[in-house]
Amino acid sequence: MSQQQPQQIDPMQIPLPQLKQMHQQIGEDLDTFTNSFAQLKSVHAKYNDCSESLNFVNKKNAGKTILVPLTSSLYVPGELNDTDNVIMDVGTGYYVEKPVADAKDYYKRKMEYVKSNLDKLQETINDRRKRLNDVTDLINLRSALAQQEEGQKAKAAA
Template sequence: MASKKQSQMQEIDLTKLNLQQLTQLKRQLDQELTLFQESLQTPKLAENKFQDSLESLEPVNSSLKDKPILVPLTSSVYVSGTVMDHEKVVIDIGTGYCIKKDLDGAKDYVKRKVDFVTQQLEKLQGVVIEKAKVREAVMDVMEAQLQARLGAQLAAAQQAAVKT
């Protein structure tokens, strides 16, 4: 996996790029950073939903049998219901599909989903951090080139002033 990752990343000597190329690279990195940061929102929402699902399974026990509950049909529509079997729950597995599982199986399923989404978020955050570091390096080289150019122009101007 590491070799695949390394083959996707190219090493570029930033000092050999001109200011126009650096500006283009910075613009591309800005776009990628924006895209990745926007991409972080969706898995973060999923992680929060799975965490909420896990927390909602915690209070389920035998004391709930035959108790009235509100069953969510959508995020804003609930209907009255009664707990018939506290040992089995129906969980949404995505794209409109639900399955019936025993309580421990449901908790395990949701915990695995939380762990998976958390791992994916960490990977994506790592990519964002790396892109930000590269962007910062590009900006440093751009600043150094601009200062060198400004210094050369200042030296030329001083030399021209001395000659006249």
């Protein structure tokens, strides 16, 4: 069985209202992808902050007073007693106790995963921007040609 080649359409044959609808849809897609990108960047930054904070969990800081986050904006004073293990949030309300080295590895893997998704999403955003620009250029060209035809018809009628 042979595969059929995708049928190519002359962009000049696409009706202008359909082009405008395509432009709107691509714009909405671009907005969605851009918002997702911003959210992923925020997640990456949080993982990075967690990873960096693990650098302060060491023997020389044992017994020192630290601020313990209860929420993203509420911290309470606490004392660092166990410098070998940390309790970490692994998502959806689950917490696990892990050795500091394992926690660092966990956050490293999470950051790499999010970074790879950021890279893929950036490619998609760039592709959508190019498509949006191409459709915008086509709409402008088609509008200019339509105005030119109207001008020629007006001259011919006069």
